[in-house]
Amino acid sequence: MTVTISDIERARDALAGQVVSTPMLAAPALSKLTGVDLTVKFENLQVTNSFKDRGAFIKLASLSADDKARGVIAMSAGNHAQAVAYHASRLGIPATIVMPETTPFNKIERTRAHGAEIVLSGETLADSQVTVEAIIADRGLTLVHPYDDDHIIAGQGTIALEMLADAPDLDTLIVPIGGGGLISGNAVAAKALKPDIRIVGVETALYPSMYHALRGEPAQCGGSTLAEGIAVKNVTARTIALCRENVDEIRLVGESDIERAVNAFLCQQKVVAEGAGAAGLAAVLADPESFRGRKVGLILCGGNIDPRILASIIYRELEREHRIVSLRIEIDDRPGTLGRISTLLGQAGANILEVWHRRMFLEVPAKRADLEIMIETRDAAHADEIIALIEQQGFVTEVLDAPAGRAAQRRNAAA
Structure with missing residues (x-):
């Protein structure tokens, strides 16, 4: 089966009343931040807080009665797992979910809460796939693949139908890429409705699978990424072919760009995005000039982020x-x-958060001490004013997170 606009339109009809028709809203604060006209599709508002609800339902609804009775199995880092578990429970289908051992705890618990049997296996989805194949051979379960499946791809493509219905003047869609199911379906739908629309895919630089696959090159993938939802090593012939035909370009984003995007969604748009969900905005933040003058649609594809990680991101951005x-x-x-x-x-208006006295280090003279102080300021200019005030009193001051050159300049100036 080759996914067509007709398949995606049928999926849209089947999804009516089964998943949330999520809002598509202008994002003036993010537009001001980036200088780009941005509109956001809030797929983080699905029941399981990600776009995966769409494809999971379409796939499960397509199964025969015998397949439903035997049960299904899926491998996932979290969002696909929750979607399959949730809709399988609704449809009375037994579900087994194999998840990498590195999956965030909140995603594991939410998946288990939907009644699925959880199997933790391996460090990556590629490792989990080996376990999935063994369980299928033993128990005869039906695989619900996270992206290498035409029903899944058709379900995900319904997002673009809704986006262009709500904002027909869009001329660019920016779509996160893991295995390629999301961008494949949406690229097919968008190009069918608007052939000249620009489709931009985004991968984390640590997992550039599709980027290199389209070039016929081996991809070096690995490492810990905030965007674990798109940390996929192995894309497939199905999604490669659909991307080659319909995707205009793929961009790679670094971890700091993803962190900034998650923080921007929270602080500017007042919504929670996981790393993968913020990848599209990360691409705009990394290179806003490439998108200036265009009407850009972003898919905030998921909001399932570990609260501890979110707290760390907020702190790091401060x-x-x-x-x-x-x-x-x-x-x-x-x-x-x-x-x-x-x-x-x-007197300078700083708020002291923490203080440490360092007396016992050998590099500190016996009659002196290093005082380490963490302070809260209004902004960078205020921080510089505070540091200048301290140095005017004759104290040698170093900003601990400053580049070595800047720290040396401050020491020299104080001397």
């Missing part, structure tokens, strides 16, 4: 913006010095 700054100040080790510095910081 540091990048110098709204949290760590200083090392060389002081005389005598009474009153800490109070003097605290008074300076208070």
Whole structure:
């Protein structure tokens, strides 16, 4: 079966009342941040908080009565797992889900909560696939593949139908790529409705599977990524062929770009995006000039992020913006010095978060100490004002996260 616009339109009809027709909204804050006219499709508002609900339902609904009775099996880092487990439960189909051992805990527990049998196996989806094949051979279950399946691809493609119905003037779609099911379906649908629309795929630079596959090159994949939902080593002939025919370009984004995008969705748009869900925005943040003057649709494809990781991202972005700054100040080790510095910081409007005295390190003279202070500031300019004030009082000050050159300049200036 080759996925066509007719297949995707039939999938749209089948999904009516089964999944959420998610909102497609202008994003003025993100547009101002990037200088690009952005509209966002909020697939994080599906019941399982990702687009995977669509393809999972279409695949499960297509099964024969015998296949449904025997049960299904899926491999997934989390979102496909939750979608298959949720819709299998609704349809009375036994489901077994094989997940990498590195899958975030919240995704494991949410999948289990839908009644699926959970098997943790391997470090990656490729490792999990070996376990899936063994279970299928033993129990005769039907595989619900996360992307290498025409029913899955057709289901995912319904997103583009909704996007272009709500915003027909879009001229660019930016779509995250893991195995390629999401972009394959949406590229087929969008190109059928609007042949001149630009389809841009986005992969994490640590897992550039489709990027290299389209060039006939081996891909070097591996490493820990915030976008674990698209950390796929092996794309398939099916999705490669659909991407080659319909996708205009693929971009790779780094971890810092993904972190910035997750934080921007939270702070600017007031919505939660997981790393994979924010990949499209990451591509815009990394190279806004390429998208200026275009009407761009982003698919926020998932919002299942570990709360601890989200908290870490918020904190890291505050540091990048110098709204949290760590200083090392060389002081005389005598009474009153800490109070003097605290008074300076208070007068400057800084909020002291943590303080450490470093007296026992051998590189610190016996009558001196290093004082490490973490402070909260209004912005980078305010941080510079505070540092300048401290240095004017004769204290040698180093910004701990500053480049070595900048730190040296500060030491020299203070001397």
